[in-house]
Structures are given as structure tokens and as C-alpha cells.
Amino acid sequence: MAENNTSQPIISVECVIEADGWPREESLRDLALGAIEAAVQEAGASRPIGLTVMFTDDESIRDLNARFRGKDKATNVLSFPAAAVPGSEDDSYIGDIAVARQTVAREAEAEGKTFDHHLTHLIIHGFLHLLGYDHETPEEAEEMETMERRVLEGLAISDPYA
Structure with missing residues (x-):
């Protein structure tokens, strides 16, 4: 959980590992929380946020x-x-994200990315969906992908769409 201060909302991320082969829970929690905190900052979210x-x-x-x-x-x-x-009155819980290990690994290898970088991107992508971003139209896709690129750049991760 992220600490609250005047510029950052409280962020609560629960991690559930339901399949074998994933890294340690602490590593996944740190990766997920870092990705979500960066996305929250870029999106300008200002309310408490909880997700799984x-x-x-x-x-x-x-x-x-x-x-x-x-x-x-x-x-x-x-x-x-x-x-x-x-x-x-509590609207802090915004939803759930599910990520598939084998698909993440296959895509990362095929695209020449590290597993952690690709996983970070997908968590950010899923999180932005929870905030209401989508990619059904070209305009929506451009807005969402631009947001993803900015968040990932702040985490020193290359443009996943390049």
C-alpha cells in the first residue's frame, strides 16, 4: 500500500497468485504497485484506489x-x-486485473522484451481500462497508448508499440 500525502492517493493492491511458475509474491506485488503508482500519477487520479x-x-x-x-x-x-x-459512499475499489503467465512469457520472448517489462506494461494497460480508458476506436487507442507510453517512459521501459 502506498502512503498518502497531499499529491498521491492511497493505493491498495492485492495480489493473488493462482497458478504455478510466477515469480515470488513480494516481487509481483512490488512490480504491480510500482506500475500502478506510476499510472495513477500520470493519470492524475486523486482518490483512494483499491484493486486486485x-x-x-x-x-x-x-x-x-x-x-x-x-x-x-x-x-x-x-x-x-x-x-x-x-x-x-466508498468507491475506492475499482476492479480486478487478470494476467496469464504463459501468454506474457510468449509475447515477451517474441517481441524481444524482458518478462518484467512486458508484465509491467500489461498491468498498466489493465489498470487504465479500470480507470475508463479503452481502445475500441482509433482515437481511444491513441489516447490510451499515449498514456501507456508516458507511464512506461517514466519507469525507463521502452515504447511497447514501437
């Missing part, structure tokens, strides 16, 4: 993709925005 990042495998993400998006295939990252709770 699930580190899973191709089989599980394929099931999630089929059930929630109607696409019966594995993918690298999925985002699930939290539904508003009627009568609740």
Missing part, C-alpha cells in the same frame, strides 16, 4: 475470456471494473 491483480495461467484466463467476453481463447490481460455498490 490475479496472476493466473492461460487455461484460467481462457475460461474468463470465454465467460465474460465470448472469446474462447487465452489472452494476456483482462480487466473487470467493479460495479458500484448501491448506497455505498
